[in-house]
Amino acid sequence: MEKKELIHEGKAKKLYATEDETMLIQLFKDDASAFNGAKKGTITGKGEINCTISSIFFEYLQSYHISNHYIKNLSPNEMLIKKLDIIPIEAVMRNVVTGSLEKRLGLQEGMMLEYPIFELYLKNDELGDPLINEHHAYALQVARPEEIRLMYRSTAKINAILKSFMERRGMVLVDFKLEFGRTDSGEIILADEISPDTCRFWDRKTHKKLDKDRFRFDMGGVEQAYREILERISSN
Ligand SMILES: Nc1ncnc2c1ncn2[C@@H]1O[C@H](COP(=O)(O)OP(=O)(O)OP(=O)(O)O)[C@@H](O)[C@H]1O
Ligand SMILES: [Mg+2]
Missing domain, CATH: 3.30.200.20 (Phosphorylase Kinase; domain 1)
Structure with a gap:
């Protein structure tokens, strides 16, 4: 090509x-x-x-x-x-408290969420990708109700699938961000990337961070952590 x-x-x-x-x-x-x-x-x-x-x-x-x-x-x-028409929304699913959720709600980092939290953020760099809910999405006309429902169902399914995939490889899927887009026929499908840039992965035993948080907070060993994720998911 x-x-x-x-x-x-x-x-x-x-x-x-x-x-x-x-x-x-x-x-x-x-x-x-x-x-x-x-x-x-x-x-x-x-x-x-x-x-x-x-x-x-x-x-x-x-x-x-x-x-x-x-x-x-x-x-x-x-x-x-x-090629898709990207819906300008980031769909986030959280299984464990950290990052902006920890700050926003004053929760303890590492707290397991009995019910995973689904969040929407508007993709708008000038506004710093603000947290929104589905009603904002409808009012701003960035997505329709059935599209948000589909994004939620898909994100929840992806969470279940990847959570157990990572668990079997000794890791916790802490949280992740997805983007969706529309095909010409109006079908909503998953787009963008799924990587340590867009997900948080912790070692199950030590809770060592194996994702972009190492870069965010100058923790060192960034490249090694990304490599470790690749190695662990490449083996069965
Ligand atoms: N299948 C697709 N068709 C069209 N655009 C896509 C597709 N998958 C991802 N994109 C878009 O391609 C761009 C990828 O670039 P990148 O992720 O580096 O952008 P960014 O700097 O993070 O900005 P953004 O806030 O738009 O994500 C994103 O804007 C993403 O929404
Ligand atoms: Mg991006």
Whole structure:
């Protein structure tokens, strides 16, 4: 598949057009950012690692009939994807308290949530991706009720599938962020990436953080942590 013009350069990825107008190439960069772009850096090898990790998760979810934009890998840091009309909402699911939830509600980090929490954030860099609820989404006309319902059902299913997948590999799926998009026929499918940039993973025994929090809080061993996730999910 021939790579054509660059159509989007984001903080972590680049999107290129292809000769097929229904498909894009998603290239994963080594660039890292946190706190809505306030902190920037690079993580050597991250592009290739995240591309591979995302491919593994997308393929695994397809085996459970969770439709997603992944088609195939083209190089270590590039995947061919279905072009979608992205719904400008981040769908977050949380199993364990940390991060902004810990601060917002004054909860103890590490507290297990008996009922996972589903959150929506508006994708708007100028506003710093604010927390919204479904009614804001309808009023802002970014998604319709049946679309939000579908995003919730899909995110809950993905949580159940990936939680046990990670558990079997000695890790806790703490929380994660997903993006969804519409196909030409109006079907809502999973898009973007699933990686240590967009999920929090802890070692089950030690609770060692194996995700972007190591970069956010200058904990060191960032690249090793990303590699460890790849190694652990690559083995059965
Ligand atoms: N299948 C798809 N079709 C079209 N766009 C997509 C698809 N999957 C992901 N995207 C979009 O591609 C971009 C990927 O770039 P990246 O994640 O680096 O952006 P970003 O800097 O994080 O900005 P954003 O806040 O938009 O995510 C995102 O805007 C994402 O919404
Ligand atoms: Mg992004």
